[in-house]
Amino acid sequence: MKTIAALATPPLSGALGIIRISGDKAFLVASSVFAAKNSLPLAQWPPRTLVMGGAVVDGVLLDEGMAVRMVAPYSYTGEDTVELHLHGSIPALRAILEAIYKAGASPAAPGEFTRRAFLHGKLSLSQAEAVADLVTAETRDAARNAAGQLEGRLGRVFAETYDTLAGLLARFYAAVDYPEEDISPGEPAAILQTVLDTLDDLLLTAGKGLLLREGLRCSILGKPNVGKSSLLNAFVGHERAIVSSVPGTTRDTLEETVTVGGVKLRLTDSAGIRETKDDLEAIGVSRARGAAENAELLLVVLDGSQEMDDADRAVLDLARDRACLVLLNKADLPQKLEREQIEAAFLHVLPISAKFGQGLDAVYSTLRRLYEAGDTLYDGSVLTNERQADAIRRTMDAVRNALSGLRDGVTPDAVLAELERALACIGELTGRRVREEIVDEIFAKFCVGK
Numbered sequence: 001m002k003t004i005a006a007l008a009t010p011p012l013s014g015a016l017g018i019i020r021i022s023g024d025k026a027f028l029v030a031s032s033v034f035a036a037k038n039s040l041p042l043a044q045w046p047p048r049t050l051v052m053g054g055a056v057v058d059g060v061l062l063d064e065g066m067a068v069r070m071v072a073p074y075s076y077t078g079e080d081t082v083e084l085h086l087h088g089s090i091p092a093l094r095a096i097l098e099a100i101y102k103a104g105a106s107p108a109a110p111g112e113f114t115r116r117a118f119l120h121g122k123l124s125l126s127q128a129e130a131v132a133d134l135v136t137a138e139t140r141d142a143a144r145n146a147a148g149q150l151e152g153r154l155g156r157v158f159a160e161t162y163d164t165l166a167g168l169l170a171r172f173y174a175a176v177d178y179p180e181e182d183i184s185p186g187e188p189a190a191i192l193q194t195v196l197d198t199l200d201d202l203l204l205t206a207g208k209g210l211l212l213r214e215g216l217r218c219s220i221l222g223k224p225n226v227g228k229s230s231l232l233n234a235f236v237g238h239e240r241a242i243v244s245s246v247p248g249t250t251r252d253t254l255e256e257t258v259t260v261g262g263v264k265l266r267l268t269d270s271a272g273i274r275e276t277k278d279d280l281e282a283i284g285v286s287r288a289r290g291a292a293e294n295a296e297l298l299l300v301v302l303d304g305s306q307e308m309d310d311a312d313r314a315v316l317d318l319a320r321d322r323a324c325l326v327l328l329n330k331a332d333l334p335q336k337l338e339r340e341q342i343e344a345a346f347l348h349v350l351p352i353s354a355k356f357g358q359g360l361d362a363v364y365s366t367l368r369r370l371y372e373a374g375d376t377l378y379d380g381s382v383l384t385n386e387r388q389a390d391a392i393r394r395t396m397d398a399v400r401n402a403l404s405g406l407r408d409g410v411t412p413d414a415v416l417a418e419l420e421r422a423l424a425c426i427g428e429l430t431g432r433r434v435r436e437e438i439v440d441e442i443f444a445k446f447c448v449g450k
């Protein structure tokens, strides 16, 4: 396999810039640009030990730093690898990389290092996917779950399921070859039921996985002019939506994704809910109702400086029995709204001032309390990946067919076909039977240098 090289750190100026080189010629290529201070040839460096030295291109010293060599198979990729730990100077790193390519390495494709780690059996496919998830995680929960998957938590369940099904398949092949040795259907049925239960439990976690990946659908709801758009702006930290003192400013729905209190929210701001004769506004109001129906969490905004009216009551009615936070806005002004009645009906009632950013910390900590699961839940056993969920569904479908075949007393070869299908599907997860296109698709999502 050709030797590859790439910048492993972001292409920005910074404290460190790391170049990674992997493949048969890694040591040769690296020694053409990096010389140890102690003059020891790279091939004689102690493995997995940082060595001080300089990066020299065309006889010119471009940087000083450290380098480490790892001898196959004891590296991330499982191949001979060198990492150059230099300063994050983009012009210098570019020149050094150019020299590395001239010396015989090829630029690495996105995810190619991790792909090689998978090909050399250093990582299972789900662990490789976890690397990508960890790097792109947007919340601590998401990072923690990816780290657990990297450690192999999900991969173990996939591998065990694969082995169980493969064992069963072997027995059914034997039964087809030696029809006189009948297998009693009871035991295989029990095994298949256990496989179904395990996979079903896993699929149940996919809902939480979706929350980690996509964020919580959260709709800001209130009558006109209470400060909904001001709240959206306060969350995102800039003037995203138009704010004005004219009721009915916002017509269209606006969506923004923010991470607050460790929770990723997909926020929607929309028109204030009220009866209106204006056709355009009426469309906005109906969109606002639609967004509210669709939301997993409602942020109900009331104007604390005004007495409650029928429009507020209508809004509160929409929020009844829903997951919601009631925010009493304009807390910077003298308050006229009666809190007691609202507090009697809603669990989380918080005064805020969207305009001046007051009280938002309490909102964030409530969100954290309600939605950030912390260490126990997202330990790597939550399914976050739609590809994996899809393969599990298909595996279960085949296992269910095999199971009902067994119960109906069909011939072993009919059961066998379903077991083969189940094994093929779960094999897409362990990577043991995965098609090249799927592997391509997975690694294409990575960035270069990983």
Ligand SMILES: Nc1nc2c(ncn2[C@@H]2O[C@H](COP(=O)(O)OP(=O)(O)OP(=O)(O)O)[C@@H](O)[C@H]2O)c(=O)[nH]1
Residues within 6 Å of the ligand: 222, 223, 224, 225, 226, 227, 228, 229, 230, 231, 242, 243, 244, 245, 246, 247, 248, 249, 250, 251, 270, 271, 272, 329, 330, 331, 332, 333, 352, 353, 354, 355, 356
């Ligand atoms: N004093 C004070 N004024 C606020 C606060 N939040 C919003 N406002 C003012 O209230 C008015 C309406 O604010 P918006 O954010 O446009 O309200 P909205 O709910 O989006 O209004 P519509 O889009 O018309 O439904 C503006 O004049 C804001 O400056 C607040 O916390 N304190």
Ligand SMILES: [Mg+2]
Residues within 6 Å of the ligand: 228, 229, 230, 241, 242, 243, 249, 250, 270
């Ligand atoms: Mg608005």
